[in-house]
Amino acid sequence: MYIIETKNLTKKFGDFTANNKINLQVKEGEIHAIVGENGAGKSTLMNMLYGLLQPTEGEIYIKGKHVSINNPRDAINLGIGMVHQHFKLVPTFTIFENILLGDELTKGIRINKKKEIKVVKELIEKYGFNINPKDKIQNVPIGTEQRVEILKMLYRNVDILILDEPTAVLTPQEVDELLISLNELREAGKTIIIITHKLGEVKRCSDSVTVIRKGEIVDRVETKDVTEKDLAKLMVGRDVLLQVEKPEPKIGDELFSVNNLSVTNKQKVRLLDNVNFAVKRGEILGVAGVEGNGQSQLIKVLTGLMKCTNGKVTYKDKNITNYPSEKIRKLGIGIIPEDRYKHGLCRNMKISENLMAGYHDTDKFGSTYHYNYKKIRDNRDELINDFDIRVGSADGDVGQLSGGNAQKVIIARELSMNPDLVIASQPTRGVDIGSIEFIHKQLISLRNDNKAVLVVSSELSEVMNLSDRIIVMYKGSIIGEVNAKETTKEELGYLMAGITDKREVENDG
Amino acid sequence: MAKINYKQISKKVFYLILPVIFAFLVGAILIVVSGHNPIEAYGAMFRGALVGKSALYNTLFSSTPIIVTGLAIAVAFKANLFNMGVEGQMYLGAFAAAYVGFTLKGLPPVLHVILCILAAVVVGGLFALIPGVLKGRFNVNEMVVTIMLNYVAILLTDYLTNFVFYSGEGYAATYPIEQSAYLPRFMKTSQLNWAFIIALIMACIVYYIFKYTRLGFEIKAIGHNVSFAEATGMNTRNKAIIIMVVSGMLAGIAGAGEVLGVHHRFIAGFSPGYGWDGMTIALLGKNNPIGILIAALFFGILKNGGSTMELMVGVPRSLISIIQGLIIFFLAVDYLNTEFGFMSRLKLMFRRKVRG
Amino acid sequence: GDNKNNNTDTDDKDTAKDKTFKVAMVTSAGGLGDRSYNDSAYEGLKKIESDMNMEIKVVEPADVSEGEKYLTELAKAGYDLVCTLEYGHADILNTVAPQFPDTRFAIFNIVVDQPNVTSVIFKEHEGSFLAGALAAMVTTDDSIDKTNDQKIISAIGGVQSPGIDKFIVGYEEGAKYIDPDIKVLKGYSNSFGDPAKGKELALVQIDQGSDVVYQIAGGTGEGVFEAVKEKNVFAVGVDSDQDYIVPGNILTSMMKRLDMAMVMLADKLQDGTIGDENVIELGLKEGTELSKMEHTKDMLKPEYLDQLEEIREKIVSGEIKVTDVTKE
């Protein structure tokens, strides 16, 4: 007897079949993982379970009962809660307001804020999260948003919790904490469905796994029976390199340097504090750090989205401090921004248009006064092919692409312009392992060509695998630098937590 | 290339015509209520708007100014900039054209016309520069500023017309422009004039800008996602200013067309709200120049046919705006998009019923 | 063209007796329902229909640019007399009238020099002079409970333009003629259809001591009437006899007898004399006058009316010259 069972569940978007005759089976009290490539149809399936999408065909059984879920309310009433891949929170509301949205506590008609805060505080304590209920969502780091989403569901006392890529945006510590929490929840009798691209996490926390490929279930296995490699193969249909090979770096001249960079915002908060570093040709410099320690601001300043209040940025011996992104790209710097759908792409524009944005005034697409549509289309087809972007229709909007494929559009655009330096922020967030392999290969080959990469990632393993050198940011400044080959996760962890004298302590002793 | 989907196209046409038919039906009821014969009334409308050369010409004449204001608004709206000040920019542009029209004397006709239009373009653009700069530099809501400046523009032209350049002929109008600044007509019995050709040229230019130029690409990107536009190097602050100015320039041309082609002088309060009509037209035409031409033509038919309906049958003027309002209601709906939602909802309801 | 025109006129004279004439009227931008200018003309038109058995038609173009179509179509439809109340149609008549030499056109308040166009000019400044004089007489008259002892009166125009200032300046001159110390407050509502603004404007003026408020502002003026009713002071109506709107509080109305003018035109059309005189000026004698003051006459001292009559004669005889600001 399954707590969730679907029979021949099918979802079509127009002529495109996103889910084809899916028979999902989840047992009560287990953690069930769903894996699959980008665009395989995982989110679509979950959205149907949560009432956000209506199936084209097929049936859903919850606790053995045939149900029709027409909206999230129905789902919640059936005890199903969902944390979405793209968070659904109201930015100007506080954490407690977001958690209680739709279930406010009132006194008469007036909202009882005091009581609400108290209730939410208790809830937070119960699950051991470290967040302040009175903070506004727009001011908290993305990891906190994740927890708010989970709390929102836990407050509603759901039996079944669906988590769509919950770990994509978390730091390793946060991931550990989350997995522990999930375990506790299972212990408490809840059923959990988790979608993730990180097969290590699947191994660590799940009881069983369903693998989806191109909208169909390929296999359902018990976690203990498979290895990460097996899963990867099931997903992609071929063997996947879990770590990309990297030859010894051939370090060249200094290409890019940042001197005494500082940013003080309107509220007189110092977001960046005297940041200094340099990137040389032939190397990949990684920037590690717990989210919220100034990496975002650093990238914003370096990519021309924000102005610094102090300091100097040099590229090829040219002072490019406070250059807007237009000029930065012109100098041969490729930009892979942190926020995919805000700064990297435009959902409502075509794939071809997204593939030219930022370089739309170069003669690659015709002249400034006349675009050549053949060139634009050729560019699109070439990049879709070269970068293996999986599209339903090449003529469609980027908004129709799955998260990972959308990211590939950015990568394709920036790398195809032959940059000398790439500034990449979270380049593989939400991307499936096959694509991660691909993106890493691209960045490394760039480095091998005597070019350089500056990469920021909250994913420690990514930083460590990819970089030659790593700098660690803490509270807006650089707290330390390590050699990627020699360092350990522990060492980085200490630095990220702001502890610098660790090594000295060891040496002394 | 995608193959032509006839089913899709015929569906599109069907859903376009359906609302018009519906609006006319409701209109027919009101015509009966007002004591007239709807068949006679609509017949007059149809004849007045479409039958015969001069009727057709008059329809094109009625759509001329709103083609241009529609384009002016589309340029801004497409970039998500709410330029509600096209009316005011048009007034100032019209005044500038009239000023050059009556002050410069003895110029060859073509040159004079070009100078007048240039003046309108410059003045319309400069006036739109104010909300543009306020938006681009200080992030001041352009919708509010343009609404406010409309009043200022109209008051200012009123003043100039009534006191500085008053013709002395007993009504609020400036001196007449020189004959050399006239935009000639195509035939004596219709007011259709070269302003229409200018409107078509503007539609082509805007089409070209949207489709083939960097500015067009950036307008689209800014309209869809400003942060994305900024991050991909489009300098949205300066672009906001430029886009507002381009919009204002087009508004100026709309004004110049009225002065040089119709009134041959500036008349205070000459516009019955072309700027507002332009807004509806831009939106109905989905900010697309071809769509705008079609929507403007449709409005031209309504207006020209409407006046024939009043002249010939005596249907009250207010009824024409009621029918117009009704049609706009129905056209506002994106039937193709809603249709799917509607059908699937019906199906769902049906399914639920069957299951009990 | 002239010769032919004369010929048609003679033809008309012969057939005048048994022909049903058709008269059409095109309203000004304000349209019908302004209870003044357009409505007054429409009154005349209706009289033409009922008393003279002519066929009539009234139409309301949406804006000035439609004027040409309306005038052309009406001429084509065989109307013998096509009158337009919109001054903005002057240029248009210059184009349209020559195309229809057999049709008679008439326009008001502006002169159009075409053989088949009759221009009817009202000397509103003269009537306004009388209204101003009367206002000056009553403003300090303590036998009337609606006025105070301050020498302040006022005027409210729809928009600031020579066309409107023509009324106001005449009014001011009339007042100053009686008493040079009279102060005339002026305000404009920037709209002919904003009664709320009109009321506020009037209230401010009344607050500042005005007790006779002259409105030349269409629908905005309706608000002025409300204000004087509320504060129990006087207003002066315009264009048609508006005294009835707030009986007792509208001192008088400066009537522009468009109704009479319309009837006069129809008369001339009937007896074929309409081509005799192409510019008709209607001053105090013929078409501009104060209302009968049915509701206020009893409040006024008889000598006021005598004095008004005296002034009237002086204006008619040319002894008093009233400024016409539109002619500058």
Added chain:
Amino acid sequence: MLEAILHTSLRMATPIVLAALGGLFTHKANVLNIALEGMMLMGAFAGVLASFATGNIFIAIIAAIFASMLFALLFNVFGITLKGNFIITGLAVNIFAAGLTSFVLQVAFGRRGVFSDPKIVGTTPVHIDFLDKIPFIGPIINDHSPMVYVSILIAIAVYFVLNHTKYGIYVRAVGENEEAAKAIGIKVNRIKYSTVYISAILCALAGVNLSLGNLTMFVENMTNGRGFIALAAIFCGRGTTLGTYVFSFLFGFADSIQLRLQNLNIPGTFVQMIPFIFIVVVLSIVGAIRMIGNLDRGIKDE
């Protein structure tokens, strides 16, 4: 003098305040409501008709609300259910309302332009004795039509509803992140509908205030752009209740100053520009101050 100006300002601002407070709800739900003008006009019209027919001001108010809500229904059906464009639908409401009012006047009552009649009952100004004792403030807020006091109460109520009730939270959630609201099971369209109805009710009151509070008549198009000024006030006030109120009042204030200055024989046209230029200047200054120390590039979507 100042007292008198403020007294007038309050009265002149009231229709704008009411319409703006109504528009605030739709604004918060992210529905651009250009139809304020048309709804207000319908309210003014229906109020006058009902007052004429029954002589009862309460029935007049209810009729006004009813008529205005009918137009809100149109707006909802076409703008929200059928997903039409809000701006077009709003403009259509305005055109339709203008046409319908004059059509009904003409066809049913045989009148044009103005509808006034002694049978039309308006509201009478309220005199509150104890306010006489308060210097300065007393004369400003005393002797107004009841709608002025109602508008102040409504402003407080709007503040309370938007910030302290479930409904207010839902409206704001729908406006700020529709997806978030949907995901939690809030009926997004129902919330949007309701905001349009609320704005219709308040616009009806604004219209009634215009046609039966300040005056006792209907004149075609008598709203004269006040709906758009109200919309501007909402944006100027950055969507807060207090801000909206303050800016609506400022419009009334600038307008009443303008009326007074006209009588000082300064050229009328330029004096009449004062309210509009004043608002632009205020916004520019506020904007410039906000830009100090701003580090982000690019324009912002508000």
